[in-house]
Amino acid sequence: MNTGVICEFNPFHAGHKYLFDKIKERDKDSKIICIMSGNFVQRGGFAVYDKFSRAKDALNGGADLVIELPAEQALLSAEGFARSSVLLAESLGILDEIAFGAENDNIEELKRTADMLKDGNTQEEIKKVMKKGLSYPAARKKVLKSDILASPNNILACEYIKETKLPCFAVKRIGKGHDSDDGEYSASQIRKTLSENDTANIKNCESAFLYRLRTMTKDDFAEIADVNEGLENRLYDAAGKAKSAEEFFFLAKSKRYTLSRIRRIAMRAYLGIKGIDYDVPVIRVLGFNSNGRELLSEIKRKSEKPIITKLSDCGENNIEYFEKQCAYTDIYALAFKNPLPRGTEQRSQIVVI
Secondary structure (H helix, E strand, O other), rough: OOOEEEEEOOOOHHHHHHHHHHHHOOOOOOOOEEEEEEEEEEEEEEOOOHHHHHHHHHHHHHOOOOEEOOHHHHHHHHHHHHHHHHHHHOOOOOEEEEEEEEEEOOOOHHHHHHHHHHHHHHHHHHHHOOOOOHHHHHHHHHHHHHHHHOHHHHHHHHHHHHHHHOOOEEEOOOOOOOOOOOOHHHOOHHHHOOOOOOOHHHHHHHHHHHHHHHOOOOHHHHHHOOOOOOHHHHHHHHHHHOOOHHHHHHOOOOOOOOHHHHHHHHHHHOOOOOOOOOOOOOOOEEEEHHHHHHHHOOOOOOOOOOOOOOOHOOOOOOOOHHHHHHHHHHHHHHHHHOOOOOOOHHOOOOEOO
């Protein structure tokens, strides 16, 4: 069985290994294909370690093939992130299912919630509640009255189910939970223990980040995905006053505009990403093992998308796309205490285990 796992591994930890183990517990011959955020992650930040390092950790932990979800799609809302990831996963042409960790592993309950989210009337009700000043997550929870949507992994699980045609397998998350003080199973807690000197983070490139936002006009902000209803004015004002990235986030967020939404918008602005495109045009390979090598041969036969492992794989239609990804990596390289030189993407070698 070929199982797709949509992930970030920021960083890879014991909970992720547990998910892999549970997948292979059902079928020891299962192959795990990861669709993993690259150097930028869905909460609107830098991945603490670069994408190739995290791909290596995933392969050592039990994955067979790791494919990148690039910044344009990784830096979207939960709905956009799930839609893009599922589109990429299904485009491989080889997956039998999608697996994920969730606080609730009752797949039928998750499906019922996903069906409610797909219902047009439900979405209209959510929009009405939002007009009272609530954020989308708060309005969604109020309308659906479901405890399932109180947990972040459940939210993503429902979005995956909503978007995919494939069967889904849920594994109950272990440990104390998301954003807890669990140093073994909580990525946010693990990140707190990492030195800013050894990881990519916004403080290491704060001046460049603030410079980029401060030189943007209101019209520039209005072109960024998820900026609407006058939010560009709030962003413009915050950029003019903020003396730090955290102050910018604090000034721009509100009851209606969540911190995660503001962080995603700011990071997209920093990278110069405008609008929304859910489709990833290529299959960018980050790493594989011997099983993954066989999977790539199968993907090559069944997928319409080109497989990219290096610059020379790019035809005329994809060279501009690859060069844009190289530019994003050059910006990511500035987020280390000792910035990496330009050309890091071009010099990187995919991980082979």
